[in-house]
Amino acid sequence: MANKLIELVNISKTYGDNVVLDDLNLYFNENKFLTLLGPSGCGKTTTLRIMGGFETPDTGSVLFQGKDIKSIPPNHRPLNTVFQKYALFTHMTVADNIAFGLKIKKKSKAYIQDKIKYALKLVNLDGFENRMPDSLSGGQQQRIAIARAIVNEPKVLLLDEPLGALDLKLRQDMQYELIRLKNELGITFVYVTHDQEEALTMSDTIVVMNQGYIQQIGSPEDIYNEPENAFVADFIGESNILSATMVEDKLVNILGVNFPCVDTGFGQNKPVDVVIRPEDIDFVAPDEGQLKGRVTSLIFKGVHYEMEVMANGFEWLVHSTDMQPVGTEVGMKVDPFDIQIMNKPTSEDEEAVKVDE
Numbered sequence: 001m002a003n004k005l006i007e008l009v010n011i012s013k014t015y016g017d018n019v020v021l022d023d024l025n026l027y028f029n030e031n032k033f034l035t036l037l038g039p040s041g042c043g044k045t046t047t048l049r050i051m052g053g054f055e056t057p058d059t060g061s062v063l064f065q066g067k068d069i070k071s072i073p074p075n076h077r078p079l080n081t082v083f084q085k086y087a088l089f090t091h092m093t094v095a096d097n098i099a100f101g102l103k104i105k106k107k108s109k110a111y112i113q114d115k116i117k118y119a120l121k122l123v124n125l126d127g128f129e130n131r132m133p134d135s136l137s138g139g140q141q142q143r144i145a146i147a148r149a150i151v152n153e154p155k156v157l158l159l160d161e162p163l164g165a166l167d168l169k170l171r172q173d174m175q176y177e178l179i180r181l182k183n184e185l186g187i188t189f190v191y192v193t194h195d196q197e198e199a200l201t202m203s204d205t206i207v208v209m210n211q212g213y214i215q216q217i218g219s220p221e222d223i224y225n226e227p228e229n230a231f232v233a234d235f236i237g238e239s240n241i242l243s244a245t246m247v248e249d250k251l252v253n254i255l256g257v258n259f260p261c262v263d264t265g266f267g268q269n270k271p272v273d274v275v276i277r278p279e280d281i282d283f284v285a286p287d288e289g290q291l292k293g294r295v296t297s298l299i300f301k302g303v304h305y306e307m308e309v310m311a312n313g314f315e316w317l318v319h320s321t322d323m324q325p326v327g328t329e330v331g332m333k334v335d336p337f338d339i340q341i342m343n344k345p346t347s348e349d350e351e352a353v354k355v356d357e
């Protein structure tokens with residue numbers, strides 16, 4: 001098994017009465033693209049700042065390759081942080097910005113020149129040495145901020161919503177750029193975002209957080225296809241989330257209709273939550289469906305149509321290329337593999353899994 005690169009053990013952090021992190025435990029291995037994902041205020045940035053050494057936890061420890069790094073200041077940790085606001089020195093050239101940390105470390109001129117060249121090439125900005133930050137676009141400035149972090153050869157790059165200030169198209173370009181960089185450098189990226197699409201696109205592993213708790217850790221596919229609770233299902237992608245009853249293994253009753261499913265081990269006649277993704281509902285003839293309903297809204301989304309269908313007292317969200325006009329009577333079917341069963345949160349969990357509106 002690979003070594004644990006970073007381990008957060010029993011981390012708690014409170015500001016006044018506000019418990020921001022409550023006994024958080026998390027570890028990850030080398031060469032991962034790990035994303036902390038969650039709604040605003042859930043504690044992502046605090047977690048990142050604790051790793052970077054900019055914040056001290058009230059309890060718990062941060063281990064790097066098994067060693068406690070609590071007493072190591074940020075600039076001596078094997079981690080470098082790139083913040084949302086690029087924080088470039090505006091009175092310095094691009095080259096001087098990148099060289100800043102290396103000069104403090106008293107590296108030789110030749111070494112620094114080499115590193116500047118190497119870093120600018122990596123971020124696709126060869127030849128930008130003598131430009132001033134003000135003359136660069138937002139995306140270029142963010143690349144320089146990344147170049148400045150990279151030249152320190154960190155084992156881990158901590159990125160706090162680094163693309164947050166960029167417009168959509170540029171953000172998408174930079175997402176691919178960051179994945180390429182991570183693969184070329186072979187280092188670990190820890191990335192903070194509240195944007196679920198960004199997390200799904202970029203990550204090897206996603207840590208979904210809410211109100212200071214980790215809700216689920218997994219690959220993008222796991223998190224999307226097998227959310228562990230209603231919060232994760234709702235936060236990641238669009239879903240139909242319903243209360244239901246697990247009749248027995250592989251059979252769940254949703255709104256009075258028995259649906260075959262593949263899950264077992266939830267007991268008999270037990271309340272559960274179910275999630276069905278909108279793209280997993282198929283239209284069939286009205287009398288051939290597991291559900292029969294009427295289309296109440298229709299929006300063209302480019303690749304598919306988004307429709308709402310009222311059936312058994314619930315407004316079902318359906319994504320399909322099979323366009324059904326408003327008012328049409330339709331039948332709907334769901335493959336057993338596409339019904340995801342989740343334990344209902346206990347009353348203790350309830351607060352933690354509540355979605356922030």
Ligand SMILES: Nc1ncnc2c1ncn2[C@@H]1O[C@H](COP(=O)(O)OP(=O)(O)OP(=O)(O)O)[C@@H](O)[C@H]1O
Pocket residue numbers: 015018020038039040041042043044045046047194
């Ligand atoms: N220095 C501080 N003093 C007081 N409260 C703070 C401080 N830093 C963070 N908080 C509070 O801690 C909570 C978590 O903040 P944090 O920045 O970690 O959340 P986040 O998930 O990164 O949110 P966002 O996406 O909005 O940045 C928030 O309620 C925030 O107001």
